[in-house]
Amino acid sequence: MQLFVNDLTVMDFSYLCPRRGMVGESWIVDVILDGGLNEESMVLDFSKVKKQLKRLIDEHVDHKLLVPAEHEFARVKHDPLTDQVNLDFLRPDGRSIHLHCPPEAYAFIYSEEVTMASVSQYLKEIIATELPDNVQGLTLMLREEVIDGPYYHYTHGLKKHDGNCQRIAHGHRSRVKVVKNSQQDIQSERYWAKRWQDIYIGTREDLVSQSQLHLSEHASELDFSEHYLFAYESSQGLFELIIPKSESDLVDTDSTVECLAQFMADEHKRMEPDAEFQVFAFEGVGKGAIAYA
Numbered sequence: 001m002q003l004f005v006n007d008l009t010v011m012d013f014s015y016l017c018p019r020r021g022m023v024g025e026s027w028i029v030d031v032i033l034d035g036g037l038n039e040e041s042m043v044l045d046f047s048k049v050k051k052q053l054k055r056l057i058d059e060h061v062d063h064k065l066l067v068p069a070e071h072e073f074a075r076v077k078h079d080p081l082t083d084q085v086n087l088d089f090l091r092p093d094g095r096s097i098h099l100h101c102p103p104e105a106y107a108f109i110y111s112e113e114v115t116m117a118s119v120s121q122y123l124k125e126i127i128a129t130e131l132p133d134n135v136q137g138l139t140l141m142l143r144e145e146v147i148d149g150p151y152y153h154y155t156h157g158l159k160k161h162d163g164n165c166q167r168i169a170h171g172h173r174s175r176v177k178v179v180k181n182s183q184q185d186i187q188s189e190r191y192w193a194k195r196w197q198d199i200y201i202g203t204r205e206d207l208v209s210q211s212q213l214h215l216s217e218h219a220s221e222l223d224f225s226e227h228y229l230f231a232y233e234s235s236q237g238l239f240e241l242i243i244p245k246s247e248s249d250l251v252d253t254d255s256t257v258e259c260l261a262q263f264m265a266d267e268h269k270r271m272e273p274d275a276e277f278q279v280f281a282f283e284g285v286g287k288g289a290i291a292y293a
C-alpha cells in the first residue's frame, strides 16, 4: 500500500554552487510512504506524517546553508572550543565565499553538488531511521513552484528574528509583481529578476572590517576590496560572512520582505518620480508583502 501527501512543506534555504555562488531556493516537498497497515488500518496517520516529517525537514534543511561537502572547493573546520564552524568555498577568480557560524547554520550534503536528488537522498536517510516498522519505503519528491513570470533567488539573514531566519545565509526563490500606474509592468519585474538573479542581500549596518572577523587561513589571503564582510550576533550565536560584492546588493534596512518590497517600490519611484508603483514581493511560495511608492 502507498500513502501520499502533497505540499507537505516548503523548504526555504540557500546552497553553495561552484558556478552561481550562493543560491536561495524554495523547494516544495511531496512524499510517498510504502508499507503495510498498522493497528489503526493506516500506513501512518496523516497528522504524524505532516508533523514528524515536517519537523525533520525543518531541522535538517529549512533556513540553513547547504554545502556540497565533497566538492573540491569546500573546506570545513569545526572549532570545538567555540563550537563555531568555518566554511570556505574556494571558487576561483576572487569569488570565494567564507562563513564563521554556529553548526546549526549549515547542512552538509555528502555529494559534489547540491541538487534535488542529493538533498532528497540526504533527507531520506535521516527520515528512514524515524519511521515505524510497518513503513518500509519512503519517496521524497522535491519541486520548484511553477512561476509564469519573472522571479529571483536571494539569500539573506534577519539578525532580529527570534527564530531560524536569523541565520545569515538562508534564502528563497520568489516571484515578483510590479504594478506601474495601475498596469502590471513586466519590464520592471524583469529588472528585479536580473538584478537579484542569485544575490546576497545584506544590511548596510552589518558591514564590518576585516579586523572584526574570525578569519580562516583561506580567508586571510583575500583581496578584501572585492568582498563585503558582514557580521552580527543574535540569539543562536555569532554569524560572519564574506561574499563577493559582484554577487551582493546592499539595503539600508533589515531584509524582511516588507522592507524589500518598499526598497523596490522606492527604487522605481526614484527612477520615475511621476509614476505610481505597487510592488508585490514574495518570500518563497505563497506569501510576501505589498508596498507602494
Ligand SMILES: Nc1nc2c(c(=O)[nH]1)N=C([C@H](O)[C@H](O)COP(=O)(O)OP(=O)(O)OP(=O)(O)O)CN2
Binding pocket: 010, 012, 062, 063, 158, 161, 165, 170, 255, 256, 257, 258, 283, 284
Ligand atoms: N512578516 C514577516 N515575517 C517573516 C519574515 C518577513 O520577512 N516578514 N521572514 C521570515 C524568514 O525570512 C523566513 O525565511 C520565512 O520563511 P518561512 O518558511 O515562512 O518561515 P517559517 O519557518 O515560520 O514557516 P514554515 O512554513 O513553517 O517553514 C520569517 N517571518
